[in-house]
Amino acid sequence: MPLKINNLKFTINLKHISVLCIALLVVNVMSAQDITEEGEKKEIVKKVDSVVLQKANMPLHEIIEEKEKKEAVGKIDSVIPQKAKKVDGVAAVVGDYIILDSDVPREKEQIIAAGGSVEGVTDCQLLGKLLENKLYAHHAIQDSIQVSDAEVRQEVEYTIQQFLQQKPDIDELVKFYKQEDEQGLRDYIFEIIKSNKLSNKMQAKIVEEIEVTPEEVRTFFDKIPEDELPFFGTELKVAQIVAKPKVSEEEKQKVIDRLKQFKADVVENGASFRSKVVLYGEDPGMKQSGYIYTLNRKKPKMVKEFRQVAFSLQEGEVSDPFETEYGYHIIYCEKIRGQEYDVSHILLFPKVSSEAINEAKERLEKIRKRIVDGDISFADAAKASSDEKETRGDGGQLINPRTQDYNFDLTKMGPEQYAQIQNLKDNEVSQILTEQDRKGNVSFKIMRVTDRIDEHKASYARDYLKIKELALKEKQIKAIEKWQEEKILDTYIKISGKFRDCEFSGNWLKK
Numbered sequence: 327m328p329l330k331i332n333n334l335k336f337t338i339n340l341k342h343i344s345v346l347c348i349a350l351l352v353v354n355v356m357s358a359q360d361i362t363e364e365g366e367k368k369e370i371v372k373k374v375d376s377v378v379l380q381k382a383n384m385p386l387h388e389i390i391e392e393k394e395k396k397e398a399v400g401k402i403d404s405v406i407p408q409k410a411k412k413v414d415g416v417a418a419v420v421g422d423y424i425i426l427d428s429d430v431p432r433e434k435e436q437i438i439a440a441g442g443s444v445e446g447v448t449d450c451q452l453l454g455k456l457l458e459n460k461l462y463a464h465h466a467i468q469d470s471i472q473v474s475d476a477e478v479r480q481e482v483e484y485t486i487q488q489f490l491q492q493k494p495d496i497d498e499l500v501k502f503y504k505q506e507d508e509q510g511l512r513d514y515i516f517e518i519i520k521s522n523k524l525s526n527k528m529q530a531k532i533v534e535e536i537e538v539t540p541e542e543v544r545t546f547f548d549k550i551p552e553d554e555l556p557f558f559g560t561e562l563k564v565a566q567i568v569a570k571p572k573v574s575e576e577e578k579q580k581v582i583d584r585l586k587q588f589k590a591d592v593v594e595n596g597a598s599f600r601s602k603v604v605l606y607g608e609d610p611g612m613k614q615s616g617y618i619y620t621l622n623r624k625k626p627k628m629v630k631e632f633r634q635v636a637f638s639l640q641e642g643e644v645s646d647p648f649e650t651e652y653g654y655h656i657i658y659c660e661k662i663r664g665q666e667y668d669v670s671h672i673l674l675f676p677k678v679s680s681e682a683i684n685e686a687k688e689r690l691e692k693i694r695k696r697i698v699d700g701d702i703s704f705a706d707a708a709k710a711s712s713d714e715k716e717t718r719g720d721g722g723q724l725i726n727p728r729t730q731d732y733n734f735d736l737t738k739m740g741p742e743q744y745a746q747i748q749n750l751k752d753n754e755v756s757q758i759l760t761e762q763d764r765k766g767n768v769s770f771k772i773m774r775v776t777d778r779i780d781e782h783k784a785s786y787a788r789d790y791l792k793i794k795e796l797a798l799k800e801k802q803i804k805a806i807e808k809w810q811e812e813k814i815l816d817t818y819i820k821i822s823g824k825f826r827d828c829e830f831s832g833n834w835l836k837k
Contacts, residue, residue, distance in 0.1 A: 421464030450828035462525035483616035546797035565722035569690035
């Protein structure tokens with residue numbers, strides 16, 4: 327199925343859609359005429375505005391219809407921005423959403439701006455994607471699927487910051503997206519992100535309970551012709567042992583004392599917490615989120631220790647310093663809205679001494695020598711000595727985050743990881759490798775490659791998990807297609823103008 331791409335939405339009263347074009351035409355082209363009708367017709371004329379008065383020579387029932395059309399335009403005017411109404415035509419309506427003519431080329435511009443290719447993509451196909459997105463978003467609302475405005479605002483801020491890295495001038499960005507000002511740009515991006523989230527949640531709901539049985543996997547595999555079986559790239563398993571420099575207790579206490587000073591300055595002296603976050607905080611996500619994280623009690627976000635402290639605070643309260651795996655924090659609770667907490671925090675990382683760095687490297691060199699000399703196996707050394715708790719229990723074996731198994735496809739590995747293992751022979755232990763995390767902390771590791779499988783045609787026994795994944799995707803696609811076919815028939819959909827000549831993959835024209 328094509329990805330569902332979203333754009334600007336407007337809510338509209340559906341029963342008045344059919345008279346939109348006629349009413350707009352009445353507003354623009356009719357000339358003034360004198361009112362001469364008498365009796366009941368004259369009484370009705372008094373109730374309609376000057377536009378309808380101009381058509382007073384029409385029969386009574388047509389005047390009543392004209393009045394209703396004008397009322398429809400008034401309702402649409404209250405939803406559609408004036409500029410959009412004057413400049414844009416309506417390309418399509420899906421449920422409570424309008425797609426403007428300008429949304430189609432704008433969609434193409436967004437794909438290009440994001441680094442995608444639109445070669446060979448027609449306007450009809452772009453509109454088809456927009457139609458799908460609006461269909462999902464419309465029914466997400468009908469099914470009471472919720473999207474937090476606070477969460478959307480955080481993403482708006484992050485998106486704008488990402489844009490500004492490419493186009494530092496905000497005015498240039500506003501012009502690029504054809505908005506009137508910065509607030510218009512933010513509103514525009516807000517609608518895009520919210521519609522996209524609604525669409526994604528609706529699709530997830532459609533397929534959330536879909537599973538495949540071993541019998542379905544076998545049936546899926548057996549129906550693939552021999553000459554169409556997929557090829558899987560070279561795969562292997564990777565294990566590693568990590569040595570991390572230890573932070574001294576003195577350095578930890580320095581960070582804790584500094585955070586206590588920040589809290590005292592805010593609580594006792596009325597200093598600005600946000601200013602301290604901006605000046606001293608070491609969490610890059612703070613700036614990207616507009617210096618506010620929105621936490622929801624029912625939807626876990628952030629590590630457990632952070633949530634526990636945040637949810638224990640009252641509005642305006644600042645926590646004591648506490649530790650997580652990321653460093654040391656203090657949290658300020660800015661706003662509580664039922665289950666949602668708007669919080670800010672200052673994160674500080676304890677600094678590691680050069681002596682501790684040298685000690686970690688020497689420790690790992692001794693471990694490597696013992697493995698190479700045959701005194702201990704790689705797996706046993708990892709269990710006994712690795713500082714990476716996520717892999718230590720599995721003898722250092724890395725888990726593929728995409729497939730959740732131990733196998734890595736060389737063609738899909740990240741460039742950094744690929745560079746570290748590409749020249750390793752099976753069961754060979756690498757030299758000491760140096761890494762630096764996002765906090766700037768240095769660590770060291772050794773790696774080993776095992777169970778290499780060269781590129782091969784799909785085998786049911788060897789590649790069961792991959793085949794199962796393909797079978798599940800096919801079943802999900804069919805479920806989405808069926809849902810879409812049914813909802814298209816049950817939803818008000820209107821395609822206008824040149825787009826009525828499109829040949830869509832879905833039955834959007836309801837032929």
